[in-house]
Amino acid sequence: GFNLRGIEKKDIKRGDVLGTPDAPPNVAKEFKAQIIVIHHPTAIAPGYTPVMHAHTTQVAATVTEFLQKINPATGAVEEENPKFLKVGDAAIVKIRPVRPTCIETFEEFPEMGRFALRDMGATIAAGIVKEITEEYKP
Structure with missing residues (x-):
C-alpha cells in the first residue's frame, strides 16, 4: 500500500489511475483501436x-x-470504411468515451491498453488501443 496526502478518501473512485508528475497517464477523449466482434445479434x-x-x-x-x-x-486490410461489422469481423475503429478516460496504447502499456465492449449483459467486442487521437488536457 501507500499513503496520499491532501486527497480525501471520498475523492478516490474505482478506475482512477495514479502516475508520476514527470510522466502522467494519458487521458483520452478519443482513440483508435483494433477490435474483434465476439457477440451481437445483428x-x-x-x-x-x-x-x-x-x-x-x-x-x-x-x-x-x-x-x-x-x-x-x-x-491485412479487407475493406476501407465498412458500413457495419458482424460477429467474427475485426476492424480498426475510433472510439469516444462519454467522459475522458485514462487509457494507454497496448504497445506502451498492455495492461492499460486492453478493453472490452459490453451490452445486453454480454461481451460484444474485445480490443486493444492502437493510438490516442485526442488527449484530454485539464
Whole structure:
C-alpha cells in the first residue's frame, strides 16, 4: 500500500489511475483501436454506444467511425470504411468515451491498453488501443 496526502478518501473512485508528475497517464477523449466482434445479434454500425470496460473503469463509449475491416488472422486490410461489422469481423475503429478516460496504447502499456465492449449483459467486442487521437488536457 501507500499513503496520499491532501486527497480525501471520498475523492478516490474505482478506475482512477495514479502516475508520476514527470510522466502522467494519458487521458483520452478519443482513440483508435483494433477490435474483434465476439457477440451481437445483428450488426454494429457507427454510433453504437456500449459500455467500455478498461482496466478497472467502466464508461459508456461511442464507436464513432469504422476505418478499416481487417483479416483477423493476417491483419491485412479487407475493406476501407465498412458500413457495419458482424460477429467474427475485426476492424480498426475510433472510439469516444462519454467522459475522458485514462487509457494507454497496448504497445506502451498492455495492461492499460486492453478493453472490452459490453451490452445486453454480454461481451460484444474485445480490443486493444492502437493510438490516442485526442488527449484530454485539464
